[in-house]
Amino acid sequence: xxxxxxxxxxxxxxxxxxxxxxxxxxxxxxxxxxxxxxxxEAVSIPPSFISFDWTLxxxxxxxxxxxxxxxxxxxxxxxxxxxxxxxxFAVTCAWAMAFNPTKRTKDALLWMLSTKMMPPVGVLVPIxxxxxxxxxxxxxxxxxxxxxxxxxxxxxxMLYTYFKEIPTDILEAARMxxxxxxxxxxxxxxxxxxxxxASTMLLNIILAWNEAFWTLNLTxxxxxxxxxxxxxxxxxxxxxWAKLSAASTLAVAPILVIxxxxxxxxxxxxxxxxxx
Amino acid sequence: MGAIxxxxxxxxxxxxxxxxxxxxxxxxxxxxxxxxxxxxxKSTLLRLIAGLxxxxxxxxxxxxxxxxxxxxxxxxxxxxxxxxxxxPHMTVYNxxxxxxxxxGESKEVIEEKVQSxxxxxxxxxxxxxxxxxxxxxxxxxxAIGRAIVRNPAAFLFDEPLSNLDAALRVNMRxxxxxxxxxxxxTMIYVTHDQVEAMTxxxxxxxxxxxxxxxxxxxxxxxxxxxNKFVAGFIGSPKMNFLGGELxxxxxxxxxxxxxxxxxxxxxxxxxxxxVKIAEHLGAETYLHVEADGLxxxxxxxxxxxxxxxxxxxxxxxxxxxxxxxxxxxxxLAKS
Numbered sequence: 001x002x003x004x005x006x007x008x009x010x011x012x013x014x015x016x017x018x019x020x021x022x023x024x025x026x027x028x029x030x031x032x033x034x035x036x037x038x039x040x041e042a043v044s045i046p047p048s049f050i051s052f053d054w055t056l057x058x059x060x061x062x063x064x065x066x067x068x069x070x071x072x073x074x075x076x077x078x079x080x081x082x083x084x085x086x087x088x089f090a091v092t093c094a095w096a097m098a099f100n101p102t103k104r105t106k107d108a109l110l111w112m113l114s115t116k117m118m119p120p121v122g123v124l125v126p127i128x129x130x131x132x133x134x135x136x137x138x139x140x141x142x143x144x145x146x147x148x149x150x151x152x153x154x155x156x157x158m159l160y161t162y163f164k165e166i167p168t169d170i171l172e173a174a175r176m177x178x179x180x181x182x183x184x185x186x187x188x189x190x191x192x193x194x195x196x197x198a199s200t201m202l203l204n205i206i207l208a209w210n211e212a213f214w215t216l217n218l219t220x221x222x223x224x225x226x227x228x229x230x231x232x233x234x235x236x237x238x239x240x241w242a243k244l245s246a247a248s249t250l251a252v253a254p255i256l257v258i259x260x261x262x263x264x265x266x267x268x269x270x271x272x273x274x275x276x
Numbered sequence: 277m278g279a280i281x282x283x284x285x286x287x288x289x290x291x292x293x294x295x296x297x298x299x300x301x302x303x304x305x306x307x308x309x310x311x312x313x314x315x316x317x318k319s320t321l322l323r324l325i326a327g328l329x330x331x332x333x334x335x336x337x338x339x340x341x342x343x344x345x346x347x348x349x350x351x352x353x354x355x356x357x358x359x360x361x362x363x364p365h366m367t368v369y370n371x372x373x374x375x376x377x378x379x380g381e382s383k384e385v386i387e388e389k390v391q392s393x394x395x396x397x398x399x400x401x402x403x404x405x406x407x408x409x410x411x412x413x414x415x416x417x418x419a420i421g422r423a424i425v426r427n428p429a430a431f432l433f434d435e436p437l438s439n440l441d442a443a444l445r446v447n448m449r450x451x452x453x454x455x456x457x458x459x460x461x462t463m464i465y466v467t468h469d470q471v472e473a474m475t476x477x478x479x480x481x482x483x484x485x486x487x488x489x490x491x492x493x494x495x496x497x498x499x500x501x502x503n504k505f506v507a508g509f510i511g512s513p514k515m516n517f518l519g520g521e522l523x524x525x526x527x528x529x530x531x532x533x534x535x536x537x538x539x540x541x542x543x544x545x546x547x548x549x550x551v552k553i554a555e556h557l558g559a560e561t562y563l564h565v566e567a568d569g570l571x572x573x574x575x576x577x578x579x580x581x582x583x584x585x586x587x588x589x590x591x592x593x594x595x596x597x598x599x600x601x602x603x604x605x606x607x608l609a610k611s
Contacts, residue, residue: 167359167361169357169358169359169361170361170362170363170364172328172348172355172357172361173355173357173361173362173363173422174363174374175327175328175347175348175349176326176328176348176349176353176354176355176375177349177374177375177378177422177426178349178375178378178379178426179349179374179378180349180378183378187374188363191365192363192364192365194365
């Protein structure tokens with residue numbers, strides 16, 4: 001018999017994991033810290049950790065200069081909107097692939113996923129031109145469409161792996177019980193897949209929230225989300241680290257909170273199928 | 277009312293002929309068992325009747341109406357699955373009520389039907405539980421309850437007892453037979469277990485490679501199998517098939533004798549043999565013997581007999597119980 005993990009091994013793994021975790025967390029921590037410093041302290045060398053004059057003036061100034069809530073509302077609408085639209089398409093698509101597969105289903109799935117491997121900048125010009133000609137530039141509708149299409153492959157893939165775990169018998173039983181296809185999906189499939197759908201939605205809200213390339217390129221003001229809000233603090237007047245940090249903190253705070261509360265669900269969603 | 281008639285029902289998956297063409301008549305109120313080895317197409321045939329698979333060709337008539345192209349729900353049939361296929365997120369009550377809700381029945385009707393089904397199946401105390409909190413037998417009863425509330429033209433059972441342990445299986449077998457006597461509804465039951473087939477069926481359909489080998493009452497199949505396959509499949513332990521000189525004596529290619537149709541003697545008889553293994557079960561004894569010049573055979577004797585390894589015995593088949601087969605394996609008239 002293989003011996004159990006030794007205490008020493010356990011401790012060293014824990015230490016290693018903590019180091020990695022802290023390394024990943026450090027930039028966010030530093031950003032939050034910097035947002036409470038004055039501009040001068042923000043660039044001082046050596047940097048100060050705790051012993052500086054804590055100030056909220058950056059937040060005040062950021063709110064004064066631009067309307068945070070307008071950007072935040074756009075972010076919410078884009079993230080939630082694109083996820084909901086995506087869900088309608090992804091559920092039906094994943095249902096077809098999981099329960100009525102053909103010889104080409106696997107290929108189709110891989111092909112869908114492969115579209116995520118192309119750098120988005122490759123299609124920037126055509127999409128930009130389409131948006132310009134159809135009057136979609138700087139509209140929430142246009143961005144919801146782009147974000148939903150960008151994330152659709154991941155949604156389909158995640159839901160597909162979830163649906164695969166659901167026994168076909170149960171859906172057939174529903175069919176025998178007289179459920180039409182929409183009822184079969186709404187009353188039987190979806191309730192059984194709630195954990196999978198929840199983590200798919202969460203991941204997509206986070207992805208859409210953080211999406212910067214398209215939101216920056218296709219919006220100017222009306223539909224601009226928090227990514228544009230941050231970006232507006234980066235270039236024109238030189239770098240103001242403290243204000244930039246304050247803006248960034250405000251931008252990531254909501255999603256960080258959501259992520260924190262739903263981390264259990266997320267981890268389960270991302271490893272589903274891989275770990276049984 | 278549920279008379280079902282299959283006319284040249286055919287199913288192909290790609291180039292594979294799973295069901296090359298089946299004709300079958302199932303009378304109203306009959307308990308029909310489809311039996312055969314795994315992969316013989318019995319489940320596929322059931323799923324074709326249910327509508328869960330599309331027929332490639334042929335007609336499925338339920339009470340005279342061709343339903344081959346109808347959706348499963350339109351056929352008025354209920355099915356009990358091997359895995360029970362209960363809705364895990366619903367209570368027992370809602371599991372049973374689901375079909376009625378889909379049919380748009382009123383709350384009062386649903387309540388009444390669910391309660392009466394629960395009473396028949398002893399589920400009244402469990403209606404608020406989820407399937408996860410039930411034992412295997414209880415789950416199976418919920419699955420049956422879900423089937424009976426819809427008052428179907430026929431019940432379809434797809435190996436419903438395979439997931440239960442042996443003792444429970446015998447119980448549920450009796451319960452399903454009892455249910456059939458009470459409801460008098462047509463039932464089609466798929467199993468690979470010939471004991472289930474023999475004990476439950478009014479009519480057995482023996483299938484092999486998608487073909488119907490024989491249809492008949494259990495004892496008909498036991499006494500007069502039309503071919504070697506049916507002869508070997510029905511009855512346990514299996515029929516002994518003997519060729520060579522002995523078969524020539526009976527003017528055929530091969531003879532078949534069931535293990536229970538031998539007279540056993542330690543002094544004289546037609547076939548001399550040596551006991552290899554004796555299985556003493558108390559009520560009966562199985563002797564696995566090596567017959568001189570004929571190879572291994574199984575013999576069944578009632579009660580306890582004092583025979584063991586290496587004992588020499590003589591076997592004499594009961595003359596009117598000998599089955600004769602030609603070179604193609606088809607049964608010949610009894611000699």
